[in-house]
Amino acid sequence: xxxxxxxLVALAILLPVRAAAQAPSLDAFVATVARHxxxxxxxxxxxxxxxxxxxxxxxxxxxxxxxxxxxxxAALRDLFRDQxxxxxxxTQVKRSEGDAQRGFGELSWVSRPRGVTRPxxxxxxxxxxxxxxxxxxxxxxxxx
Numbered sequence: 001x002x003x004x005x006x007x008l009v010a011l012a013i014l015l016p017v018r019a020a021a022q023a024p025s026l027d028a029f030v031a032t033v034a035r036h037x038x039x040x041x042x043x044x045x046x047x048x049x050x051x052x053x054x055x056x057x058x059x060x061x062x063x064x065x066x067x068x069x070x071x072x073x074a075a076l077r078d079l080f081r082d083q084x085x086x087x088x089x090x091t092q093v094k095r096s097e098g099d100a101q102r103g104f105g106e107l108s109w110v111s112r113p114r115g116v117t118r119p120x121x122x123x124x125x126x127x128x129x130x131x132x133x134x135x136x137x138x139x140x141x142x143x144x
Contacts, residue, residue, distance in 0.1 A: 034089055036048075040085060042074075053069045054067065055067065081114075084112050091107065103130075104125060104139075
């Protein structure tokens with residue numbers, strides 16, 4: 001009986017540790033977002049939307065709001081059409097202090113308007129939520 005209890009206690013301790021080790025890292029997720037951003041791949045970014053399909057979007061203009069995937073894709077395509085990306089790389093990744101299911105990352109996005117030689121640097125804020133066993137984009141903000 002004691003042996004069975006010890007085995008159950010050991011399993012109760014080891015299983016959550018193993019599951020946590022297999023959870024995708026927020027760092028890897030933000031790096032994936034950076035790759036899609038650098039490629040100007042609006043469709044791939046939209047595929048990372050949460051289950052409700054809504055992403056809070058603010059692309060450097062005064063308008064911000066939670067919009068559905070198709071609107072996010074259209075807005076990103078317009079943004080990428082007007083800009084030539086030089087680079088996009090993660091600069092910061094953090095989990096929210098009070099909620100392990102939320103976090104954010106920042107990308108340094110160097111681009112230039114089409115036909116212009118001088119690059120411009122912006123910060124892309126990526127708000128993330130852990131849902132359906134994966135990190136998802138909850139928010140995208142371009143800060144100039």
